[in-house]
Amino acid sequence: MHYRLGIDVGGTNTDAVLIDENLKVVADIKQPTSADISSGILEALRAILSVSKIDRTLITKAMLGTTQCTNAIVERKHLSKIGILRIGAPASVAIPPMIDWAEALQEVSLATAIVGGGYEYDGKEIAPFDKEGARSFFASLKGKVEAVAISCVFGCVRNEQEKEAALLCHEVMGDDIHVSISSEIGSMGLVERENATILNAALHKVAKTFTEGFDASLKQEGLVNAELYLSQNDGTLMTVEHARRYPILTIACGPTNSIRGADYLCSIKESVVIDVGGTTTDIGVIQNGFPRESGVAVSIGGVRTNFRMPDVISIGLGGGSIVRQYEDGSVTVGPDSVGYQIAEKALIFGGDVLTATDLAVAAKMVTLGDPSKVAHLSAELVRKGMETIQAMVEDNLDAIKISSEPMDVILVGGGSIIIPKDLVGAKSVQTPNHFGTANAIGSAISKVSGTYEKLVSFDKIPRAQALELAKNEAIALAVASGAQKETVEIIDVEDVPLAYYPGNTSRVKIKAAGELA
Incomplete structure (x- = not known):
């Protein structure tokens, strides 16, 4: 028998779960998240091993979902010093990189440069790549930065100039420098794609620290056979x-893990998942067993980006949300919370x-703690508080649905x-077993994916043929990431015609996922 360990770090709790090879939950626990994150992970790891009493050498896979990259951006801490190169002069010099960033975040950049190069929307060169300009910029950064972000005008259509710049960067600055190129991270829209690439480069050190820390924790606890x-x-x-x-791809993995865990626990293919923590509630949608992806630019810590993100609404409502009653009788819940x-x-x-949580106990919805300590609360306060909570959830449930039809709701x-x-807009409301650790379960049962995205002219290649080629590319990417080829399925196909492009051009995006090899 082999086991998988799933750990998910939230703002309030760190959850851990052990799952056997038949994907059945063997044990699950919750621990308070620690201020330094890693000691909380270690405590959760020790607790789950103590509860389950299984042979540690039989744990062959360990999965971690963490908020550390999100926190680093929001708190402006532990970010690497970077250099930013944009290939796009003279076309894009009017808008410099990081133009709308907060000052505190702009400090991650030591220097920026815009050199000649870039492409038109149809892949024609605007100008040749200014290799010497890029070389002297990289030389000026040597020994001063830990990572470099490279973007190019319409790099999502053609990435040759970005790749050439990345090779040049390693040539000048050495093999150890971390290089992020925009064509591998973002989608269409230069500024948003460049922003995502800059954040990715700045998170380089954070990612190295938490991956090494998790690996060391596993080894310390005797999980010597676990792949991470x-x-x-x-x-x-x-x-x-x-x-x-x-590292930027770990951002918002918490709500995503909860959605995957909810789908596994309930097996309703199309539903809304409401994931309530101690501080926030995340509301998302399951489509074909995976989270629906956001179709708009997403802001992370005040920075607009356009890389793939789950379509999730987050509100300041949780078990620890502080309840206040005012002189006029009105009652508010959150957004501040006592958290862990x-x-x-x-x-x-x-x-x-x-x-x-006190309100829920007073309303006799749940038995927890010492109910006599909330017996003094007035019936009116409890009623108004619960109505406030219900209204907050119903408004956002309505906002995330794409039609007026009621949908199944899973509470985790x-x-x-x-x-x-009794939520308005819900066909049914279910709370599955192990609902409290759905996020850790989502991380433990996850598959491996590959996503292929490209602008394709159907005048040059027939649509059916183009989609078939794209599907094969997505499957190959999933296999390269560690999926078993025979288990890989196509889980999402997007084919969006671009009205502002000449001819019959579409943005083709295919996602494939399969079981871990």
């Missing part, structure tokens, strides 16, 4: 090596802060005990 994987924000896994190259201190601060645990996350079951 990280959760991506599309609901699939990547290797450590891939995570170090593309709920076991000390909530009324039912002997604290002095009224939280959403430790804080979901505060959500009423």
Whole structure:
């Protein structure tokens, strides 16, 4: 018998789960997230091993979902010093890189340069790549930065100039320098794609630290046979090596893991997942077993980006959300929260802060802690508080649906005990077994994927043939990432005609996923 270990780090709790080779849950636990993250991971690891009592050498795969990259951007901490090269003069000099970034985040860049080069939308060269300009820029950075971000005008159509610049960068600055190129990260739109590439380069050090830390924790606890994987924000896994190259892909993997876990626990192929933690609630949609992807530019820590992200609405509502009643009788819930201190601060645990969990206990929705400690709350306060919670969830449930038809709703996350079951807009509301650790389960049962994206002219190649070629490319990418070829399936096909392009041009995007080899 072999086992998989799944660990997911949230803002309030770090969850761990062990799953056997038949994908059955053997044990699951919750631990408070620590300020330094890694000691919380280590405690969760020790706790799950102690509860399950299994032979550690039988754990062959360990999956980690972490918020560390998101936190680094939001908190502006631990980011690498980088240089930014844009290939696109004279066409793009009017808008310099990082033009709309917050000052504190702009400090990650030591120097930027825009050199000659770039492409038209149809792949024609705007100008030849200014190799000497790029060489002197890289020479000026040598020994001063830890990573370099390279972008090119319409690099998503053709990436030869970006690849040439990356080779030149390694030639001048050495093989150890981390290089992020935009064609491997973002989609159409130079500024958003460049932004995503800059963030990816700046996260280089953070990714190295947490992957090495997790690996060391596993070895320290005797998990010597475990291969290490990280959760991506599309609901699939990547290797450590891939995570170090593309750390930005771990952003928003928490809600994604919960969506995958909810799908596994309930097997409803089209549904809305409401994942309630201690601080926030994430609402997303399952399509074909995977999270629906956002079709618009997504802001991360105030930076607009256009790389793939799950379509998730996050609101400041959780089990630890602070409840306030005002003189006019109105009641608010959140957005601030007692977070991982709920076991000390909530009324039912002997604290002095009224939280959403206290309301749920007072409303007799759940039995937890000491119910006598909330017996003094007025019926009106409890009713108004629960109505506020219900309205917040229903408004956002309505916002995430794409039609007025009611949809099945799956409640997961430790804080979901505060959500009423009679939601307007829901066909049914289910709370599955192991709902509290759905995120860790999502990380443990995840597949490996490959995504292929390209602009294709159907005047040059027939549509059916182009889609078939793209599907084969996506399958090859999934296999290269570690999937078993015979298990790989196409899970998403996008073929979007581009009205502003001449001729019959479409953006083709295919995603394939399969079981870990």
